[in-house]
Structure formats: C-alpha cells, structure tokens
Amino acid sequence: MTLLKRGLSRRRVLQTGMAGIIGTGVAPLMFTKGAWAQEFCNNPTGDTVTLGLNLPLTGAYAEEGADEQKAYELAIKHLNGEGDGGLLNLLQPSALKGNGILGKKVAFVTSDSQTKADVARAGATRMVERDGAIMITGGSSSGEAVAVQGLCQEMGVIFMAGLTHSNDTTGKDKKRYGFRHFFNAYQSGVALGPVLGQEYGKDRKAYHLTADYTWGWTQEESMKNATEALGWETVAAVRTPLGAGDFSQFLTPVLNSGADVLILNHYGNDMVNSLTQAVQFGMRDREVNGKQFQIVVPLFSELMAKGAGPNIKGIFGTSNWHWNLQDAGTQAFTKSFGAAYGAPPSQAAHTCYVQTLLYADACERAGTFYPPEVIKALEGHEFDGMGNGPTLYRAADHQCMKNVLVVRGTENPTSEYDVLEVVQEVSRDAVDYDPAIFGGDLGPAEPAPIC
Amino acid sequence: MLAMPRKDLILFLGFAAAVLAMPIWLQPFGAAYPDLLNRFAIFAIFAVGFNILFGLTGYLSFGHAAFFGVGSYAAVWSFKLLSMDAVPALLFAVIISGLFALAIGFLSLRRSGIYFSILTLAFAQMSYNLAYSVFTPITNGETGLQLSLNDKRYLDRMFFEAGAGLPSPTLFGVTLSGYVAFYFCAFFLIATFFIAQRVTGSPFGMMLKGIKSNQTRMNYTGVNTRPYTLAAFVISGMYAGLAGALLAITDPLAGAERMQWTASGEVVLMTILGGAGTLVGPVIGAWLIKYFENIFSAINDGILSQFWGFLPEGAQHTAVLISSKFVGEGWFLTLGLVFVLIVVFLPGGVMEGVRRIASMIRPNKPTPASADSSATKPHPAE
Structure with missing residues (x-):
C-alpha cells in the first residue's frame, strides 16, 4: 500500500491515464483524420472491402434471388483467388489479379428485399450505413432496381443492377451511379x-x-x-x-x-x-x-x-444469356457454377456474376474505389469473354449493348435442365437504339455524396 | 400544461432521455445506424398513435396503414410540387391523413367490435388497391412515387435555382440525412409521446377509457360517445400520417406496400406485443419488431457459423442448420414464436412483464400500477 501511495499521486494517475488514452485510442483517430479523411462514402480503410447484396429471397421472384446469391458467392470466391477462377481468366481486357479488389479481400453482406421497393431501400441503406458496403448490387425486379438506384445516387454508392428488364432503369430513371448489364424490354x-x-x-x-x-x-x-x-x-x-x-x-x-x-x-x-x-x-x-x-x-x-x-x-x-451457348466464357461459367452447386446457372445468376467482376475490374483500372473514378472506368468500356460476345457499357445511359437471344421452350428435352433452346442470336447492332428515345438524365457524379 | 404529476414528469423525462441516447445504448445491439434509428422513431410514433385509438377506446382498427401511406404520398407530393422543406410536407401530410381518417372513421365507427375491424380493413385494402393500380398517375403504382429532376417545386423555385442532381429533404436549409434526420424524428417522437401522455391523463382520455370499459353504460348516462371515438380515430390517423410523412422525409419514396394489410397488422402486433393501453408499451413493441425485421433478417449462415464457432465441427453444422431457420428470411418465424409466448404468458405485453418484475422487487407496497393494470387490461379477443 505504501508503495502504491508513494508511486501514484492523483495527478500522476491522471497524467498517465490521459497519456494512455491519447496514445492508444484517441490520438490515432485525431491524427489520421486529416490524412485519411473519408472523402467518399465507406472508403475501405482496412484489408477487406464489403459488397452489399440486395436479394429477393422471398416474394414473387424468390427463386431468382436464391440463384443470384449463389452467383455472387461464386464471383466473390473467384475474385479472392479461390476456386477455379471462373471467368476471371476470360475477361478481355482484364485488370483483375485474383487477390481481391485493389489487394483488399472481398467480403459481403446480404439483405432480403422481399421483392418490395420499400424493403429493398431499407436493406440497401442498412448495408451502406451499418455494414459499410462500398457497392450495392442485386435485385430481380425493376421496381426494386429503380428504387435502390435512386437511393444509391443520393448516398454516393455505386449500384450494379441485377436482373432488371424495364426500359426505365436505364431510360427515364437512369442514374449516374447505376449500371445495368442485363438487356431491356x-x-x-x-x-x-x-x-x-x-x-x-x-x-x-x-x-x-x-x-x-x-x-x-x-x-x-x-x-x-x-x-x-x-x-x-x-x-x-x-x-x-x-x-x-x-x-x-x-x-x-x-x-x-x-x-x-x-x-x-x-x-x-x-x-x-x-x-x-x-x-x-x-x-x-x-x-x-x-x-x-x-x-x-x-x-x-x-x-x-x-x-x-x-x-x-x-x-x-x-x-439475356443461356448456359447452353458454345463460347468459352459461357462454358467456363457453367462449368464452375455447376461444380459448385450441381445445376446450370440461370440468366439472373450470370448477369449478377458478370456485374460483380465488371465492378471489380473497373476499380482495378481506376486504381481507386472513389465512385466517380470507377464510374468513368465503366462508362464506354468495351469488353468481351463474358458469354454475350463483345459488349459495350454505353456511357450515355449505362446500358450494356450486346447480343440478345431469342429462345423457345424445348420440344423434346434431353434432361431436366434442357428446357430452352436458342433459336437465334440477334446481333448487338440489330438491337442498338438511340439512348435519347427514353429521356431521363444521369445526373452528376461529382461531388460524390457522402452517405 | 406544465403542471404534470410528478410520476408523469419522470416518465416523460426518462423516455426523452432514452430516445435521445438511442445512438449510444443501441450500439451493442448492432442497431445504432441512422436508418434503423429513424425507423425506430417513426414506427414508435405510429404505434403511440394507434394506441390512442386501440389502447384507450378498445376499437381495434385493422386499417391504420392506409393513413400511414396517405401521409407518405402527401409528403412526397409536397416535395414534388412545393418545396424540399420538411415543414410543408409534414403539415400537408398530417392534414390530408386527418381528413382521410375523418371520412373513414365517420363510416366505420357506426359499428363496433369485429365489424369495425372488418370495415377499417376493407377501407385500407381498398386504398391499397387504389394506390396500386387505379391511381397510378398519382401513386406510380408498384414502382412507388419518387422524386425526379423535372419536378416543379414551385415554392423552392421562387427563392433559388435548382442545383445539380436530385435534392434531398431539408429543414430550413439543413439537409435531413444521417443523425440529423434521426434527431428530427426523435423530436417528433418525444413531442407526440408528450401529447399522448396529456391525452391519456385528460378528461377526454377518461371518456375514451370509459368507452372501452362499457360503452353501453356511457350511452345510458346520456353521453353521445361517437364524437369522442371519432376524435380519437382522427387523432390516431394524424399520428399515422405524421409517421408516414417522416418516413418519406428520411427516404423520399412512397410505395403502395406501405398501405397493405400486413402493414396494418404490424402496428397491431407492435401495440399488443408491447402492451396495449400503456404509453411506453407500443414504443417498445415497435422497436422490437423493427429490430427483428432489420437485424434478424440480415443474419446469414456465415454469421451463424461464426457464432457457433466454439462447437465441434459436426455440432456446429447442425446448430447452424437449425438456427438458420429462425433468422434471415425466417425472422417471421421467430417473431411469431415471441408473439405467441408473450400473448400466452404476458397478456399485457412486455409492460406487464415489467410491472410483474417491479412488484416482485417491491412486494409489500401496493402500487397504483396494479390497479391500473386491471383497468387497462387488453382484450386479445377483440
């Protein structure tokens, strides 16, 4: 006791205590605040980067949602260098290295959108605000896509739409922060x-x-x-x-x-x-x-x-796509999805998988997660090898321009998965159109809103 | 007005402190992020308003989501036509939903008991279907009403030019987002709680309680009860409209699903879960349900296997398999179980549990709460 009394005066306790607090906890926050200020929403500072998956796991489109989730998990595995790499090796041109995105391991959070616009927005907000998602992706309904895309524009988070086929998504309701790989009505x-x-x-x-x-x-x-x-x-x-x-x-x-x-x-x-x-x-x-x-x-x-x-x-x-196409991209994806889940992927799974890779690739090419730079990297980007032939992410409306498949229900199916046959592959030029016909305005990319 | 009984004042101050400190004490629960806090405040307002009707008069409305939805639509239209400021949106929403409640209440309150419930349910479902398809030009159907770049915003345009991009809701120039929006909603929650407290303690509130315990007797003593029930109905409709408007302010979108019968049922659940007839009960019920909806539904297999990580491999797998049925998209199942347990063992909701614990701690002191609890005992059969 005497030792303690001699060694520790009230002042001394306060002094060392304060020094300790400042040294361990507060100071790094205070000093790094200037250097590492979060100049955009959810700037990933650790060694992981979180993607937010907004999926309809219940409701009218639940089955698509379940398939989309499988595709996202596969894409994230491939991005992190696990599994057989899937389409990572076939994307042309590609900046992907198989070590996550910009060296950060990819993690994900999910939310059930219940196929409802309201719930989808609440889920997306949660993933951005609480879980720190840098990008939101998914959805199987255009109602959801339009609603979440608007939200992402307000929060300054990129939205990579899943399955959405309405003209409005990249037409009247198009947004600078929203991107669609899927084709439209x-x-x-x-x-x-x-x-x-x-x-x-x-x-x-x-x-x-x-x-x-x-x-x-x-x-x-x-x-x-x-x-x-x-x-x-x-x-x-x-x-x-x-x-x-x-x-x-x-x-x-x-x-x-x-x-x-x-x-x-x-x-x-x-x-x-x-x-x-x-x-x-x-x-x-x-x-x-x-x-x-x-x-x-x-x-x-x-x-x-x-x-x-x-x-x-x-x-x-x-x-939009069919697993039975004969190009290398389709075959690689079908093989790797089939190996993981025992069934060929749906077009919803394909578009979600490709969107994840395209986002990762755009971040690598931009060299940053800063959304306006990623947007620039995606706009007007021409790529190939994803199973749809040469594809262009059109800058004017963020719609992917690629071939469209006309399909028909198979008359004599040879297996339980052989349900559709491709009648015709309509070329990209034939389904091209002027983005101005649907109106709409992308809005600005900068200043990037901070959520 | 300030002459409150000391007990009420303590309750009010404690409630206000708890609400304002929500960002701190919800941190360990993983719920302290602005969007969910907003929802906590908004749905608490909704439930407190619902309790004015159900808890005090005993009239069980199954159509309150209609007023909530009307409030949202009114607020978004105010954003589109008038101004991005929150004040006109709130005023507009409360007035419109009040008028709407007046019309529906005037018709529905001609009956009581189950017939009243069915009537309100029918009106709400009618409003939902109208919003969903017939009134598509006003409500934009399933897609939901959203802001767009070429909205008029006449009031705003009188004062300043439109900026680039979509504007966000403001309060006298301050953007309402993140924690600012939460404190804005929290202010309204505390204010509406105060009003509800005053209503409950007022002679008007006594009349409403009288209607609940025996309306026939009230009629025989010469009181015309209908104006009282109608007033309660309109007040709670305006509360719902206010909540709907706040939801539109924190997230400028209004969808028809807000008016669906499930949304109406949700507020009934909130009130019964927390304790109908009490002031704090509905608030707790609203928080519980929103917590389940937003946090439990977000737990996936990955989080579960981390949680059960201490178990050996095989047992971990089984534990994950079983518990995964109760979280994620299975959160309804958990909520249902909790609801059944509460109704069976604590018919007075969470608040009855609180009272029981309180009386266990102070067994020799006959609290007035026990007398209260028999008077405000809810009737689940209603």
Whole structure:
C-alpha cells in the first residue's frame, strides 16, 4: 500500500491515464483524420472491402434471388483467388489479379428485399450505413432496381443492377451511379418481333396480360410497338397485380376477345402461374380466326421454364444469356457454377456474376474505389469473354449493348435442365437504339455524396 | 400544461432521455445506424398513435396503414410540387391523413367490435388497391412515387435555382440525412409521446377509457360517445400520417406496400406485443419488431457459423442448420414464436412483464400500477 501511495499521486494517475488514452485510442483517430479523411462514402480503410447484396429471397421472384446469391458467392470466391477462377481468366481486357479488389479481400453482406421497393431501400441503406458496403448490387425486379438506384445516387454508392428488364432503369430513371448489364424490354421487342412475324404471320390479334409495375408497362409498350410494326392488331392490354397467384379472372376474357395470340408480360412465379393456367384453360389447343392460338412470353428464364414444366414447350421468348451457348466464357461459367452447386446457372445468376467482376475490374483500372473514378472506368468500356460476345457499357445511359437471344421452350428435352433452346442470336447492332428515345438524365457524379 | 404529476414528469423525462441516447445504448445491439434509428422513431410514433385509438377506446382498427401511406404520398407530393422543406410536407401530410381518417372513421365507427375491424380493413385494402393500380398517375403504382429532376417545386423555385442532381429533404436549409434526420424524428417522437401522455391523463382520455370499459353504460348516462371515438380515430390517423410523412422525409419514396394489410397488422402486433393501453408499451413493441425485421433478417449462415464457432465441427453444422431457420428470411418465424409466448404468458405485453418484475422487487407496497393494470387490461379477443 505504501508503495502504491508513494508511486501514484492523483495527478500522476491522471497524467498517465490521459497519456494512455491519447496514445492508444484517441490520438490515432485525431491524427489520421486529416490524412485519411473519408472523402467518399465507406472508403475501405482496412484489408477487406464489403459488397452489399440486395436479394429477393422471398416474394414473387424468390427463386431468382436464391440463384443470384449463389452467383455472387461464386464471383466473390473467384475474385479472392479461390476456386477455379471462373471467368476471371476470360475477361478481355482484364485488370483483375485474383487477390481481391485493389489487394483488399472481398467480403459481403446480404439483405432480403422481399421483392418490395420499400424493403429493398431499407436493406440497401442498412448495408451502406451499418455494414459499410462500398457497392450495392442485386435485385430481380425493376421496381426494386429503380428504387435502390435512386437511393444509391443520393448516398454516393455505386449500384450494379441485377436482373432488371424495364426500359426505365436505364431510360427515364437512369442514374449516374447505376449500371445495368442485363438487356431491356425494348431490345426484347426488337429481337422477338421478326421471329414472331416469321412464325405466326403478319395478320394476328394480340392480347396482353401485363404485370402492373415499371417493367410490365415498358415491356407491354415495347412488345406493342414491335408487333404492331409487323401488322398485328392489339385487342386489349390488361394489367395484373404483381404476385397475384390466380390469373383465371384475367384469362377468361381472353377466350372471348377474338385474340389469337396471348402475350404474357409476366416474370418469375407470376409467369409460371399465368402460363400454367392459360394452358389449363386449353388455350394452346384452340383455333381462333382459323389460326392456331399462340402464347408468347417475351422475357424467359430457365428457372421459370423449369417451373412451368411441359407447358413451356414451343413458346417463344427472349433471354439475356443461356448456359447452353458454345463460347468459352459461357462454358467456363457453367462449368464452375455447376461444380459448385450441381445445376446450370440461370440468366439472373450470370448477369449478377458478370456485374460483380465488371465492378471489380473497373476499380482495378481506376486504381481507386472513389465512385466517380470507377464510374468513368465503366462508362464506354468495351469488353468481351463474358458469354454475350463483345459488349459495350454505353456511357450515355449505362446500358450494356450486346447480343440478345431469342429462345423457345424445348420440344423434346434431353434432361431436366434442357428446357430452352436458342433459336437465334440477334446481333448487338440489330438491337442498338438511340439512348435519347427514353429521356431521363444521369445526373452528376461529382461531388460524390457522402452517405 | 406544465403542471404534470410528478410520476408523469419522470416518465416523460426518462423516455426523452432514452430516445435521445438511442445512438449510444443501441450500439451493442448492432442497431445504432441512422436508418434503423429513424425507423425506430417513426414506427414508435405510429404505434403511440394507434394506441390512442386501440389502447384507450378498445376499437381495434385493422386499417391504420392506409393513413400511414396517405401521409407518405402527401409528403412526397409536397416535395414534388412545393418545396424540399420538411415543414410543408409534414403539415400537408398530417392534414390530408386527418381528413382521410375523418371520412373513414365517420363510416366505420357506426359499428363496433369485429365489424369495425372488418370495415377499417376493407377501407385500407381498398386504398391499397387504389394506390396500386387505379391511381397510378398519382401513386406510380408498384414502382412507388419518387422524386425526379423535372419536378416543379414551385415554392423552392421562387427563392433559388435548382442545383445539380436530385435534392434531398431539408429543414430550413439543413439537409435531413444521417443523425440529423434521426434527431428530427426523435423530436417528433418525444413531442407526440408528450401529447399522448396529456391525452391519456385528460378528461377526454377518461371518456375514451370509459368507452372501452362499457360503452353501453356511457350511452345510458346520456353521453353521445361517437364524437369522442371519432376524435380519437382522427387523432390516431394524424399520428399515422405524421409517421408516414417522416418516413418519406428520411427516404423520399412512397410505395403502395406501405398501405397493405400486413402493414396494418404490424402496428397491431407492435401495440399488443408491447402492451396495449400503456404509453411506453407500443414504443417498445415497435422497436422490437423493427429490430427483428432489420437485424434478424440480415443474419446469414456465415454469421451463424461464426457464432457457433466454439462447437465441434459436426455440432456446429447442425446448430447452424437449425438456427438458420429462425433468422434471415425466417425472422417471421421467430417473431411469431415471441408473439405467441408473450400473448400466452404476458397478456399485457412486455409492460406487464415489467410491472410483474417491479412488484416482485417491491412486494409489500401496493402500487397504483396494479390497479391500473386491471383497468387497462387488453382484450386479445377483440
């Protein structure tokens, strides 16, 4: 006790205490604040960089969400140099080194967006504010994509859209911080139109059933334009609520409308339900106006085709990508995804995987995570080897310009995954369009907002 | 107005301190980030308002999300047409949702009990469907109403030119984001809590409690109860509108799903979980549910395997497999279990648990709380 009393006066305790506090905890914060000031949102200062995955794990597009998550986990493994490297070796040109992004190991956080715009925004905000995500990616609905993209623009975080097909995402609602690899409804219409004309003739009456949100609206418009240019007549276009489950009340009027083509502007579970019910109504066996009744599903995916089973046989649609393509990129990705999860990837998985790699590559080329520089690296970037042929990230609207696939439900499937066959690969030039037709404004990149 | 009973004053000051210190004491729970704190404050306002109707009069409305949604839409339209300032948005939202509540309440309050609940549910679902499809030009349907670069903003344009990019909501020029937005919401939570406290203690509040315990008797004594219930309905509708507007201020987007019946059910859950009829209960219920929704739903297998890391390999795998069903997208399951447990063992909600613990600590002191609890005992069957 005496020793303590002699050695430690009140002043001395305070002095050493303060010195200790300043030395260990506070000083580094105070001194580094100037040198390492966070000049942009979530500047990664440690040895990891966090990506925020916003995925619809419940709701109408849950199946796509689950597949997207697998693709992201695979992409992050490959970026960190684990696994077989996948498309890392095939991206042309590539600055990726397989040691994370800019030497930092890639980590991720997830959030269930429930296929709802509101929830998606809340999830994205959480991942940015709490978990320090440097980039947000994912989503399987254009409603979500448009909502989250707006949020990311406000927070100064780059958004790499997952599956979103609405024209608005890179049209009227385009944002400087939002990027889309997936194709859009307009391109679907342009690619699908000629094939439909060839198969079903110039004199048809079409009836649209449309999912009632941004994607459905633009897809309906694009399909109307494409089919009316062929000489088809649009009998009616009816909007159906997202996630309706039962479409019989919308299908009954089709039978008496005099239409001989039903165009289903539905996706995910909605499309599986509406198509199955349409087939149960006997629509595909009917003859109207002396012609065989036909159903068209402008946007197709393997997951939906599997869900709809034999009902999908012979039905035309479009896809962003298909695992059965024969180029090296597609084969490498299908192999590496199949090895990890035992099933071929869907187009949603593909677009998400590619988006992750493209973001990482852009950071490497820019040499920084600073969003305005990354945006510059992505804008107007021409690349190849990702399974879609030569692709351009267009600077004017952040839309990837690449080939579009016209697909059809396989008539005689050889395996449970052989559900779609590629009818035609429509070239990038044929689906090119002027970005100005949809209006919209990207907004500024700088000053980068600080979340 | 300042002549509050000492107990009320302590409750109010304690509540205010707890709310303002939320960024500190929520840190260990991983919930101290502005967006979730905003939600805590906003949904607490919503629940406190709901409790004025349900807790005091016993009228169980299953359609309060409609007012919440209307508040959001009104606020976003104020941003689009008038100004990015929060004050006109709040005023506009509270007035519109109040009028909306007046109309719906006027019709629904002709019935009581289950019929009233069904009527409000029907009106809310009608509003939801209108917002979802019929009124698409006003609500932008499923996509949700958002700000755009070519909005008019007449009031703002009178004073200054539009800047580059999308503007954010402001309060007299101060941008409302991050912790500024939280303290803005927290101010409203404390203010509305104060109002609710005053309403509960006022003669008007006594009338409402009277209606809850026996409306027929009230009628026989010559009191016309309908104006009182209508007033309570409109007040709680305005609370919901205020909460909806605050949500639109912290995140300028309004979607139709805010008006869905699940959102209405959520506020009922919040109130019952926390303790209907109490002041603090609904707030605690709102925080619990939002915590579950935002934190539990974000736990994935990776975090779980870290959590169970101390177990041997095989046991860790099993533990992760079992617990993963209760977190992530399975958070509803956990919430459901908690709700069942609370309703079975603590019918008065979390607050009843608090009271029981308090009476255990002070067993010999007959607290007025025990008398209170029998008066405000909720009726889960309603």
